[in-house]
Amino acid sequence: xxxxxxxIDGIRKWRRRAGWAxxxxxxxxxxxxxxxxxxxxxxxxxxxxAVPGGEFSEGTFLTQxxxxxxxxxxxxxxxxxxxILREGELNFEEIELVASREELLxxxxxxxxxxxxxxxxxIYYFAGPWQSMTPALYKRSADGREVYRIALGDWESMSGPxxxxxxxxxxxxxxxxxxxxxxxxxxxxxxxxxxLSLKEEMTDIQTAGAYLLEGQGGRIYLLIENKTDGxxxxxxxxxxxxxxxKDLKEALGKTSSSGLYEGLTGPLIREGDDWLYQYxxxxxxxxxxxxxxxxxxxxxxxxxxxxxxxxxxLVLMSEIASSTVRQNLLLLTRLPAGEAAQKEQVxxxxxxxxxxxxxxxxxxxxxxxxxxxxxxxxxxxxEGAQARLDSALASEEGAPDLVDLTNMDIVKYxxxxxxxxxxxxxxxxxxxxxxxxxxxxxxxxxxxxxxxxPKSFRFLGLYVxxxxxxxxxxxxxxxxxxxADQVSDAGLFPDQWDYDILSQFCGEYILGKFxxxxxxxxxxDGEEFCSLLEWVRRRQPQSGTLRESMMTPMYVRGYNxxxxxxMALGEETVLRGTPSAEGxxxxxxxxxxxxGIPVNAGNKEGAWAFLLFFxxxxxxxxxxxxxxxxxxxxxxxxxxxxxxxxxxxxDGEPEERPHRILYRDGNEIEIYALPQSAANALRDVLxxxxxxxxxxxEQAVITIVEEEAGAFLNGQKTASGTADIIQNRVGxxxxxxx
Numbered sequence: 001x002x003x004x005x006x007x008i009d010g011i012r013k014w015r016r017r018a019g020w021a022x023x024x025x026x027x028x029x030x031x032x033x034x035x036x037x038x039x040x041x042x043x044x045x046x047x048x049x050a051v052p053g054g055e056f057s058e059g060t061f062l063t064q065x066x067x068x069x070x071x072x073x074x075x076x077x078x079x080x081x082x083x084i085l086r087e088g089e090l091n092f093e094e095i096e097l098v099a100s101r102e103e104l105l106x107x108x109x110x111x112x113x114x115x116x117x118x119x120x121x122x123i124y125y126f127a128g129p130w131q132s133m134t135p136a137l138y139k140r141s142a143d144g145r146e147v148y149r150i151a152l153g154d155w156e157s158m159s160g161p162x163x164x165x166x167x168x169x170x171x172x173x174x175x176x177x178x179x180x181x182x183x184x185x186x187x188x189x190x191x192x193x194x195x196l197s198l199k200e201e202m203t204d205i206q207t208a209g210a211y212l213l214e215g216q217g218g219r220i221y222l223l224i225e226n227k228t229d230g231x232x233x234x235x236x237x238x239x240x241x242x243x244x245x246k247d248l249k250e251a252l253g254k255t256s257s258s259g260l261y262e263g264l265t266g267p268l269i270r271e272g273d274d275w276l277y278q279y280x281x282x283x284x285x286x287x288x289x290x291x292x293x294x295x296x297x298x299x300x301x302x303x304x305x306x307x308x309x310x311x312x313x314l315v316l317m318s319e320i321a322s323s324t325v326r327q328n329l330l331l332l333t334r335l336p337a338g339e340a341a342q343k344e345q346v347x348x349x350x351x352x353x354x355x356x357x358x359x360x361x362x363x364x365x366x367x368x369x370x371x372x373x374x375x376x377x378x379x380x381x382x383e384g385a386q387a388r389l390d391s392a393l394a395s396e397e398g399a400p401d402l403v404d405l406t407n408m409d410i411v412k413y414x415x416x417x418x419x420x421x422x423x424x425x426x427x428x429x430x431x432x433x434x435x436x437x438x439x440x441x442x443x444x445x446x447x448x449x450x451x452x453x454p455k456s457f458r459f460l461g462l463y464v465x466x467x468x469x470x471x472x473x474x475x476x477x478x479x480x481x482x483x484a485d486q487v488s489d490a491g492l493f494p495d496q497w498d499y500d501i502l503s504q505f506c507g508e509y510i511l512g513k514f515x516x517x518x519x520x521x522x523x524x525d526g527e528e529f530c531s532l533l534e535w536v537r538r539r540q541p542q543s544g545t546l547r548e549s550m551m552t553p554m555y556v557r558g559y560n561x562x563x564x565x566x567m568a569l570g571e572e573t574v575l576r577g578t579p580s581a582e583g584x585x586x587x588x589x590x591x592x593x594x595x596g597i598p599v600n601a602g603n604k605e606g607a608w609a610f611l612l613f614f615x616x617x618x619x620x621x622x623x624x625x626x627x628x629x630x631x632x633x634x635x636x637x638x639x640x641x642x643x644x645x646x647x648x649x650x651d652g653e654p655e656e657r658p659h660r661i662l663y664r665d666g667n668e669i670e671i672y673a674l675p676q677s678a679a680n681a682l683r684d685v686l687x688x689x690x691x692x693x694x695x696x697x698e699q700a701v702i703t704i705v706e707e708e709a710g711a712f713l714n715g716q717k718t719a720s721g722t723a724d725i726i727q728n729r730v731g732x733x734x735x736x737x738x
Contacts, residue, residue, distance in 0.1 A: 045335060045337050046294070046295045046313070046332040046335075047333050047335055048295045050328065053092030055328045056328065058326075060078060065113065065165050067314070068117050070118065071121070072087070073085060073086060074090075076092075076095065080098070080104065081097075081099045082096060082097055084096065086309065090331055104125065113135060113166070114165050115167065116168060122141050122142060124139050124140075124175050125138050136149050137186070137190075147189070147190065150190055152177075166210075166211055167212065168213070168214045169214070170220060171217070171218035173187075174193070176212060176237065181202050183237070194241075194242055198210060201233055210223065210224045210225075213260060215266060216264060218239075221235065221267060222237055223235075223252070251279055251286065252267060258272065261306070263307045264307050265278065265280065265281075270302065274291055274299055275289075275290070276291075293374065299358070300355055300358070301317045302318075311333060312333050313331075314329060315329070315330045315332060344606050345374060345603070345606075346372065346603050348361070348374065348401065349378055349400040350377060350403075351377070351378040351408065352407065356593060357375070360614045361374075361375055363617065364610055393418045393598050399599075399600035401597070401598070401601040401603045402607045403419075403596050403597075404594065409696035410596075411446070411696070414449070419452070421449035431615060435632065436629050437634075437687065440457075440629050443690060453615060453629065455594075456593060457691075458555050458556060458625075460553060462505075462575070462576045463551060463573050465551060465570055466548075466549075466551065468483055469551065474583050476579050490547055490550050491548070491549050492550050493552065495541045497541045497552075500706065502536050502713075503702050504588070506536065510702065513581040515698075515701055524726045524730060529723050533713075533719045537712070537713050556575070556627075558625055558637070559637055559640075559682070562674075563671065563674045566678060567671070574681075575685055577689075585688070591693070597611070618633060641674040642679050644656050644672065697733070700733055701730050709726070
């Protein structure tokens with residue numbers, strides 16, 4: 001008795017209450033709600049460009065320790081130490097060798113961990129054998145003379161963060177070095193002048209790591225990061241006869257998830273909000289320097305940041321592609337806004353933009369000579385942000401050009417006419433309906449109009465391992481309940497499983513059996529719903545038991561994920577959906593990267609240009625742990641999963657080798673090609689999924705049921721009393737939305 005058409009009037013009334021009538025007033029607030037920030041330098045922009053010679057081949061891995069700005073030069077460690085003028089053209093194909101690896105190590109088979117340079121052009125570096133952690137400290141003068149070599153002994157317990165600097169030098173040529181849980185200071189001749197214990201700051205050297213940053217005027221900063229809780233302590237090292245630490249936690253501490261790099265006037269701070277900040281040691285305040293997406297830089301691929309001047313910033317990018325690390329350098333140059341290329345702006349609103357989406361925006365902006373897409377984030381913790389978005393979508397002015405509908409109420413926006421029909425944009429040679437799963441397009445079609453095309457998805461499936469369930473007949477809730485009641489030696493689900501039977505397993509059945517939104521009715525206050533509550537309480541996973549389970553609910557995240565589940569649960573496992581009132585199987589879907597174009601968008605042509613690019617772009621990692629919605633991409637993913645890999649044996653015969661190797665509980669598990677029969681069974685499920693999203697009103701009903709049933713499931717209320725409360729609350733909700 002589940003209906004949808006009667007929801008429209010209710011949504012319209014809800015829309016008026018949410019503030020759509022005030023669209024003209026609120027639409028202008030949308031951009032500020034979605035994360036637009038004033039930089040204070042609107043007349044200037046940073047423009048990115050590739051650095052000649054700045055693409056590094058496989059086998060080269062550069063880090064924060066590979067670069068150092070001092071004086072007129074950028075120094076660069078890659079085997080030997082090189083330098084290049086930091087002003088003028090930056091061309092890594094024409095860099096000057098300062099000292100070769102042979103000169104730095106004297107022919108020893110060692111590696112250089114870290115280096116720094118002082119203003120007299122002396123070079124300081126840590127080096128040690130490849131197979132052990134017994135490094136030595138070196139100082140090499142500008143004319144190539146070795147000033148000192150200091151053996152530091154066993155460095156194995158040193159817990160500095162990987163690829164972070166552990167050396168720093170001040171203006172008096174005093175060298176600071178981290179060793180185990182201490183900070184060491186050496187004078188210009190290599191004499192140890194002070195040793196400061198960090199045991200109090202590093203309570204556990206196994207979970208804490210320390211590193212150093214140099215600052216303007218000889219300032220040295222000490223950072224200590226706790227790997228357990230993600231906290232970071234920050235200090236400025238005060239010089240004198242003995243070293244002391246000045247606490248800077250409020251300024252630079254925050255969390256270890258933010259990146260810290262050396263800057264010309266103060267440390268650079270890369271936060272998770274898409275901005276690069278610069279700390280001012282004179283005021284103790286961090287100020288915004290630039291926005292990564294405005295520079296067309298994908299922030300998650302940033303390896304390190306090097307400030308060459310106030311106008312130029314060098315960024316080292318790292319990306320893993322096909323198990324290979326690719327690195328390249330980008331130069332960001334500050335220009336007057338009028339000198340930068342002018343493009344049509346396309347605004348994309350998203351609550352939680354995925355890495356795939358952010359990376360695609362960067363790539364699109366770099367390749368398009370006409371459009372520039374800007375992501376505006378909708379704050380999840382701002383209760384009014386959603387209402388402001390609703391108002392902007394309804395307004396003829398101020399609406400975004402694209403909206404990321406992932407985790408939003410797609411039904412509400414589609415049924416209120418807030419979204420463009422994407423069918424009208426499809427054409428030969430671009431995106432065609434037959435290029436996608438037909439059930440996917442059907443699920444996101446409302447009144448004949450296609451609201452969005454998600455790029456990828458995951459779904460919740462039930463891996464049924466007990467034949468008594470698969471042989472029970474029709475896959476209805478009644479049949480499942482009857483079959484489960486006849487089994488005493490197994491539970492329905494694994495014990496101690498984090499799975500809510502009532503909302504997740506019975507959710508679709510409840511909406512279809514006890515709710516009729518078209519008629520505006522619900523019927524929870526009857527014997528049938530009370531019986532369902534009783535059954536769910538009997539079937540809850542039992543803590544501390546060791547029973548077998550009849551089925552295991554898991555999200556299916558792609559062919560690899562599916563194959564690993566089958567291997568863990570057994571070859572005879574059958575993938576089923578949750579039962580519904582009509583007897584069909586339901587596979588709850590998590591749609592990802594579902595972009596729609598608002599009816600009131602100002603640049604629909606630019607919005608479609610990006611959407612077309614985004615859906616066809618396979619070079620990002622958006623479908624690594626999900627199913628692509630494109631049939632061509634899905635076919636390629638399946639073919640890769642079922643195609644055996646072979647290697648030639650010593651006698652010249654081909655031998656199948658595993659696709660990948662897993663390590664579970666100390667055991668090595670070889671994963672070979674997925675059997676075609678299993679792939680066919682999965683494809684059958686993919687083509688049967690009902691992609692119709694659950695509306696916000698429907699989800700609100702399930703939330704009420706889940707909230708109120710908790711007291712009954714815990715033995716605090718009766719079934720009938722719980723049912724009466726649910727009937728009352730759901731009834732009121734439906735009436736309010738009619």
